[in-house]
Amino acid sequence: MPHTPQIKIPATYMRGGTSKGVFFRLDDLPEAARVPGPARDALLLRVIGSPDPYAKQIDGMGGATSSTSKTVIVEKSEKEGHDIDYLFGQVSIDKPFVDWSGNCGNLSSAVGSFAIASGLVDPERIPHDGMATVRIWQANIGKTIIAHVPVAAGCVQETGDFELDGVTFPAAEVQLEFLDPAAEEEGAGGSMFPTGNLVDELVVPGVGTLKATMINAGIPTIFVNAEALGYDGTELQDAINGDLRALAMFETIRAHGALRMGLISSIEEAAKRQHTPKVAFVARPASYVASSGKQVAASEVDLLVRALSMGKLHHAMMGTAAVAIGTAAAIPGTLVNLAAGGTARSAVRFGHPSGTLRVGAEAVEQNGEWSVSRAIMSRSARVLMEGWVRVPGDCF
Structure with missing residues (x-):
């Protein structure tokens, strides 16, 4: 009985802050997964290895914790004053769904680095040596994040002596600014305190x-x-x-x-x-x-x-x-x-x-x-692996 062969999708596995995730350029995803919906969710679930009744994600890229069961999709932004759009998907470990309701602040620290390395940021905005300012539109919550990414010899500088508790090894510091971060959640009226009370x-x-x-x-x-x-x-x-x-x-x-x-x-x-x-x-x-x-x-x-x-x-x-x-x-x-x-x-x-x-x-x-x-706040980020991730061609 013939079986559908695996396909390979360009991807980068990155640590950002105290989290890890699989990063994709939107245009690199299979066409059916370039828009929100069941096909995208099914693809990302299979990439990460969910749902897994054993809660180990052995057959995927996930690490069997919420911090390591994450996906990111990045594309050039059409919004004025922004370089890229960043969409975050939190993949459930044991259930068949991807939660798109919020951002990941830890992986936010890796988004600017990924975008620069992937050619998604205008080269004129990247210094040969110094600090690149990447203007990120966080698509899940509709907010702006500014990432200050160190650059050396025209490339992202990942190594350094910045230490972050929860991460074993030091790396280069990435400073993040979350602008107007009060979440405009549906049903909450866009208020920082949706009940109207501090307590x-x-x-x-x-x-x-x-x-x-x-x-x-x-x-x-x-x-x-x-x-x-x-x-x-x-x-x-x-x-x-x-x-x-x-x-x-x-x-x-x-x-x-x-x-x-x-x-x-x-x-x-x-x-x-x-x-x-x-x-x-x-x-x-x-x-x-x-x-x-x-x-x-x-x-x-x-x-x-x-x-x-x-x-x-x-x-x-x-x-x-x-x-x-x-x-x-x-x-x-x-x-x-x-x-x-x-x-x-x-x-x-x-x-x-x-x-x-x-x-x-x-x-x-x-x-x-x-x-x-x-x-x-300051975090750090680095590429762990880059190339392609493989999934069965009929999984989505």
Whole structure:
């Protein structure tokens, strides 16, 4: 019986921040996958190796975690003042769907480098030596990201001495500016605080009534106090991911928060929207030992944050959630700001399972409404492999 042979698609496997993903130029995708829809989703699922009932993604490029089950599509931008359009797809590990509802802040740090190396940025905008400014349109959420990519001898400089907790080896620093990062989510009215409150009383069946800060900035995020859940904020992955009851509790909080934020119209919809919103818990500074064995002193951080992504505690911190943290920390009265001491601030350093991260945000209040003009943080990125990815020709 004849079988359809495999096809090969030009692709690049990259690390961006504390995530990894498969990057494509839009024009390199098979024609049926160049537009949103079932064919594109089916192709990316097969590339990554999902859905996998064994949750290992052995037959694909995924790494069996939310941080390594990611895809990116990039094309030249037709938007004025932008170089490229960037679309992010979070691929479910064990279910047959790709979530397009949000951005990946970590992989955002690799998009500019990929675009330059792929010839998608006007050569006149790339210095022979210095810093290339790549203007990125983030198509998932309709926002602008500015990536400052180091260039040496006309090529992206990937090596360097910038260290990022959660990444083993140093690399070149890439600074990202997330402009006007308050997410304009459908049903949320484009408001940074969709409920109109800095802190809400969130009723969660089976859990209780929790104080919660629900914010749309970088990515929709629900912040709760660690103490209210019986945690101290120093937890590492095993403490949460090995506890099925805890994971179920966080998913219930996430679902009811999503409903309260207007992101879904029924609790049942949350299962089909795993990438957003995120749920995180915060605590005042405390000393702990990070997952690498590094000692983090309470004096080194302004607060502690632990966040879940795709149903599991993240090994470090999602870049978009870091934007939400920086934004919320800059606004007096939010749970994040209160955990950081309750004072006005334009930057915050927080502790996460792998170490620490600093993020800045410029927030202002006008007529009772808060807005943030930009959030800034540094990541690093590099190419891991480039060439072609192969999939069965009939998989999409």
